[in-house]
Each structure stands twice: as structure tokens, then as C-alpha cells.
Amino acid sequence: MQFIKSLSFLLFFLTGFAVSAQNADSTSFEAQRMRVNKLIEDRKVKFGEYDLSLEKKSAIFGLFKSKDDMQRTIDILKNIVITDNNIFLETRRLISIKDDEKQKFQNLASEYDKQVSAYMGTINKLQKENEKLKKDIENLEGSDNSSNILLYIALAIIAVLSYLIYRNQKITKG
Template sequence: MQSLKRLSILFLFLISLSASAQNADSTSFEAQRMRVNKLIEDRKVKFGEYDMSLEKKTGIFGLFKSKDDMQKTIDILKNIVITDNNIFLETRRLISIKDDEKQKFQNLASEYDKQVSAYMATINKLQKENEKLKKELNNIDSGDKSTNIFLYIALGIIAVLGYLLYQNQKITKG
């Protein structure tokens, strides 16, 4: 019973350790996720600017796009492509963090499983040793009982012999 309490306390301790490790990993994951979300928001803003620049016509009488309008549209499009590349890179990091977390938890689970198995094996070994010692104690107690019986028989024989000797001396004197 005591060993089960110790095992459950150990198990709770291991869970608390993994929870604190998970909090640290979750923090970096959340920070990375926020970076990706910010990049996506930046892309939305830039794409809105791109739509507006497509509509903008400052050429002759506002009917045509000027060279500056075209260059601004191209620059905005370049920024969108750069932002997209950053989104891909940051998303790849985010996936890497998640994969690392997954691998870490699998390793922790495997390690905890090995530890729990080792503890269970130790508990089983101790239980078997305890049973063996109980049997030895019972054998010793049984041996003591048989020794006590032999002692009582010997004392009875000595008492009978003593009585017979006493009677024999009484007869020879008398």
C-alpha cells in the first residue's frame, strides 16, 4: 500500500515536470504563432494597398496609369512577395517547434514509461522478497513450536525420571 502511494506521488511529480516544460514550449510556440499572424495581417494591409494602387490612375486626365503608378504597384507587389516569403519561413519555424514539441513529449513519455516499468519491477521484486521473508518467519515460528514441544517432552521425561529416582531412593532407604 505504501509503495502505491509513493508510485502515485512520483507519477504526479513527473506530470508536473512535463506541464512546466510544456508551458515553456507553449510560450515559444505562441510567440511564433503571433509572429506568423502579424505577418499575415501585414500582408492583408499590403494587398489592400496593392488593390488601391491598381485603381489609381494619375496619368493624362486620370484615364491612364503613369509610370510612377506602375512603379508603386510593382513595389507594393514586391513587398507582398517578400512578406509571403517571410510567412513561409516563419510558418516553417512554427511547424518545426510543433514537431520538436511532439518529439520531446514522445521521448518524455517513453522515458516515463521506462521509469514506471522499472518502479513496478522494483515493487514486484520487493513484494516477492516480502513474501519470502514472511514464509521464512512462519517456518521459524513453526520450528520454535516444534522445539517447544520437544522441550516440554524432555522436561516431562526429566520430571518422571526425577520422580522415579526419588521413589527408588525412598524404597532403598526405607
Template sequence: MQRQRVNELLQQRSARFGQFDESLKKRTGIFGLKTKKDMQSSIDILKQIVMTDNNIFRETKMLLDYKDFEKSQIAEQANEFDGRINGYIKTISKLQREQERLTAEVDALEKSTRFYEGMLVLLGLSIVGAGIFLILRRQKLTKA
């Protein structure tokens, strides 16, 4: 919208400059000389050109200010996103270390569980073997 205003002002300036050029060629005085009215008309058109130039500068400054504002906003968002990303990276690293620790702990618990299961199977076999031994011994004693 701001650029459209600047373009419109530039078109106005171009049109006024054309009017100024025509007013310079205008000679309505005696013997083809310029009159005071002709010169005043040229001066008035020049004043309008200067006012249009001032408006163009003002609008262009507003455009540049807006562009600078957008740049600063983008820079602030980039810094904010960098902060978030760094936070996410720290959290992910922390969670990975915790996962590695828990995985090592699970492995250790599984090893100890396998050991105790083996001991339980061995104890069970020993009890069964002892039971069979006692039963066979009792049968021998009762037969003899």
C-alpha cells in the same frame, strides 16, 4: 510568441493587399488612364506583399519545426518513462519473489521452532515427572 508574429504578419499582409486594391483603382493619367507611376506603386506594394508572405512562411516553418521538436521531446520522454516503468516493474517483481521466498522460509522456521518447543516441553515434563518419581521412591525407601 511565434504565433503572435505570424498573426501580425497576416494583418500586415491584409493591410497591404487593401493598399494594392486601392492602387489598382488609382488612375491619375490623362483620360483616366494609369501612369507609369501608378503601375510602379502597384508593383512596389505587390513586392511588399510577397516579402510579407515569405516572412509568414518562414515564421510558420519555425512554428512547425518547434512543434516537431516538441513532439520528438515528448516521444523521447515517453520512451524514457517506459524504460523506468519497466525497470520498476522488474524490481517490484523481484522483490515480491524475494518476499514470498522469505515468507516461506519464516513459516518453515516457525514450524521447526514449534516442534523444538514441543520437544522441550515434553523433555521438561519428563524431567519433572522423573524427579517426582525419584522423590516419591526415595521417600518410600526412607520410610521402609
């Protein structure tokens, strides 16, 4: 019974440890996901600026684009490309975190599987030992009964012999 209590405590402890580890990993994953989402929002804003920059014409009577307008559009486009590169890098980190989490959980699952298998083996071993002890007890109880029968027979023989000796002495005296 003590073994089962210890086993349940161990499983409870391991489950609690796994949940706390999962919370730490989830926090890091969530922080990385928020970084990627912020970069995507920044890209949307920059792309809106790019659209406005394409429409802006400040050259002769607002009919043509000036050199400055074109340079501003190119700079905005460069910023969009830099943001895209950052999005790719941060997304790669996000995927790496997710892959690490997946690998860690697979390792935990295989470790728990090994532990459960070991516990099951121990339980089976203890059950077999328990059955063996029950059989030994039954054998001992059976041998006690046979020795008790022999004791009763011996007592009966002693009683008969005692009676015969007593009777024999009474006949010889009388």
C-alpha cells in the same frame, strides 16, 4: 513505506519539471505563432493597398494608369511577395518548433515509461522478497513450535524419572 514516499516525490518532481519545460516551449511556440499572425495581417493590409493601387488612375483625365501608378502597384506586389516569403519562413520555423516539442514529449514519455517499468520491477522484486521473508517467518514459527513440543516432552520425561527415582528411594529406605 519510505520507498513509496520517495517514489511519489520523484514522480511529483519529474511532473513539475515536465510542466515547466512545456511552459517554456509553449511560450516560444506562442511567440512564433504571433509573428506569423502579424505577417498575415501585414499581408492583408498590403493586399488592400494593392487593390486600391489597381483602381487608381492618375493619367489623362483619370481614365488611364500612369507609369508611376503602375510602378507603385508593382512595388506593392513585390512587398506582398516578400511578405509571403517571410510568412513561409516563419511558418516553417513554427512547424519546426512544434515538431521539436512533439519529439521532446515523445522522448520524455519513453523515458518516463522506462522509469515506471524500472520502478515496477523494483516493486515486484521487493514484493517477492517480502513474501519470501513471510514464508521464512512462518517456517521459523513452525520450527519453534516443534522445538517447544520436544522441550515439553523432555520436561515430562524428567518429571516422570524424578518421580520414579524419588519413589524408588522411598521404597529402598522404607
